[in-house]
Amino acid sequence: MKKFIVILMLAALGFYLGQTFYELGFGNARFEHGVKDSYLEKTVSDLHVANTVTSIVVNFRGFDTLGEVTVLFLAVTALGGILYKKRHQTGARSVLFSSSSIVRSGSKLLFPAIILLGVYVFVHGHLSPGGGFQGGTIVATGFLLMLLAYKDFSVSHNVLSFVESFAGIFFVLFGLAGFIGGGTFLENFMPVGTMNDLFSGGIIPIVYILVGFKVAAELTGLIYTVLHEKD
Amino acid sequence: MDDKLFEIMQFGIYTASILLILIGLYAALTKKSLIKIIIGLSIVDAGIHLMLVAIGYVKMGTAPIFSPGFEDAAAKMVDPVPQALVLTAIVIGFAVTAVALSLVIRLYRHHHTLEIDEIKNLKW
Numbered sequence: 001m002k003k004f005i006v007i008l009m010l011a012a013l014g015f016y017l018g019q020t021f022y023e024l025g026f027g028n029a030r031f032e033h034g035v036k037d038s039y040l041e042k043t044v045s046d047l048h049v050a051n052t053v054t055s056i057v058v059n060f061r062g063f064d065t066l067g068e069v070t071v072l073f074l075a076v077t078a079l080g081g082i083l084y085k086k087r088h089q090t091g092a093r094s095v096l097f098s099s100s101s102i103v104r105s106g107s108k109l110l111f112p113a114i115i116l117l118g119v120y121v122f123v124h125g126h127l128s129p130g131g132g133f134q135g136g137t138i139v140a141t142g143f144l145l146m147l148l149a150y151k152d153f154s155v156s157h158n159v160l161s162f163v164e165s166f167a168g169i170f171f172v173l174f175g176l177a178g179f180i181g182g183g184t185f186l187e188n189f190m191p192v193g194t195m196n197d198l199f200s201g202g203i204i205p206i207v208y209i210l211v212g213f214k215v216a217a218e219l220t221g222l223i224y225t226v227l228h229e230k231d
Numbered sequence: 232m233d234d235k236l237f238e239i240m241q242f243g244i245y246t247a248s249i250l251l252i253l254i255g256l257y258a259a260l261t262k263k264s265l266i267k268i269i270i271g272l273s274i275v276d277a278g279i280h281l282m283l284v285a286i287g288y289v290k291m292g293t294a295p296i297f298s299p300g301f302e303d304a305a306a307k308m309v310d311p312v313p314q315a316l317v318l319t320a321i322v323i324g325f326a327v328t329a330v331a332l333s334l335v336i337r338l339y340r341h342h343h344t345l346e347i348d349e350i351k352n353l354k355w
Contacts, residue, residue: 006260010253017249021282026241027290036312040305052295052308056315075326128295128314133322196299206336222329228289229336 039227047188047194049126049204058204058211059133062186065207066171069214073168076218083204083229099149122212126201132208136215143220147227160221167214174203174210237290244285251278265335265345269328276324280317287313 039056049055058066122135146153178187186203193200258271287310295311297304303307335345342350 003261005255010257013256014249014253017252018245021245023251024286026245026285027288027292029289036310037305039311040295040308044302044305050297052297052311053314056311057318061315064319068322071323072326075330078330082330082333082337094305129294131318133318195297195302207235226333226336 032199036103044195046192047201047204048192049201050196051126051128051131053129053210054126054131055201058126058207059186059188062175062207065211066186068173069168069171069211072218076222080225083225085227093198094100098205099187104149107145110161111142111146118142118212118216122208123205124198125208125212126204127198131212133215135212137219139212139216140219140223143216144223147223155220155224157174157221157224162225163217164221168211170211171207171214175205195207244281244288248278248282248285251281254278258305263346263348265338266332268347269274269331269335273324273328276328277318280320280324282330283313283317283320287311 039060040052042060043049043052043055047055047059049059076151118135118138118141120135121130121138122132125131125135143155147155175186178185178189181187181189186207188202188204190202190206192202199205252285255271255274255276255278256275260271262268262271289309290305291307292309293304293307294315295308296315338350339345344350
């Protein structure tokens with residue numbers, strides 16, 4: 001009975017969603033002189049950045065990204081608080097996987113390559129698809145692989161929190177530095193260079209590298225906390 | 232891309248995103264296990280992301296990246312704004328899922344069950 005009511009409700013919702021999107025159409029250029037055109041134009045002319053998504057996330061909506069990084073930080077802090085244990089209750093890892101010697105040597109071989117790929121993705125965030133969040137996640141998967149393969153692999157919480165707060169503080173400091181030239185918070189105050197160069201785009205690559213370090217440290221800490229959860 | 236494929240895509244992507252949203256809501260409303268409810272909410276998340284990116288698509292558009300030699304291709308590019316918003320939304324969705332799963336771990340530690348029917352003080 002309950003499932004029947006739910007299916008009826010969802011059918012009605014699906015019908016209205018389908019009707020709305022059928023009328024909306026697919027693939028039409030909706031806004032003649034909307035915010036899209038101005039972003040695409042200014043990305044080339046003012047910022048000399050190839051990837052428009054990066055220029056929107058870090059420059060035009062940089063304040064939004066600062067809020068996003070704060071939400072991620074709050075989530076990791078809340079997770080640590082919810083799973084909080086007194087010191088004498090924590091001990092050995094609770095989630096254990098038996099790994100064969102093939103997995104152990106293979107992950108030792110793959111670990112530097114994964115870290116390198118992650119660093120490449122967040123350093124080249126303004127030139128190709130990718131950026132700080134994606135690259136940081138790739139770096140964290142490298143640490144996840146090592147934590148799953150080795151029982152005694154551990155990461156220092158002090159180093160993680162240092163990297164995290166360092167990156168966060170420098171993000172805000174780069175934002176405040178925008179005031180120096182009489183600009184606004186997170187304004188691009190550095191020379192933008194030539195397009196499609198590695199050193200171009202002003203503060204955009206620097207901020208994305210900081211975001212990459214911050215996300216990598218936060219996700220590694222999150223994985224570490226959950227793996228050491230004990231019943 | 233020929234027109235036939237575009238016709239299929241036109242209905243396929245919106246239908247897929249609406250179906251993902253409905254499947255996720257169905258799981259969140261009818262399933263009893265807390266893990267399955269969180270999986271349902273994540274599926275809703277994925278459907279909404281797909282829908283937002285699909286709204287920004289322009290017919291025969293390319294990715295909003297100015298590769299060398301294509302610096303004047305702005306007229307043919309898809310809308311980058313929904314893509315940037317989805318980038319934000321993915322991270323927020325991940326954070327929400329992580330906190331929800333940690334709450335589930337805490338509930339399991341307290342009640343030794345994941346079924347919401349057996350957790351008495353959640354009933355109303």
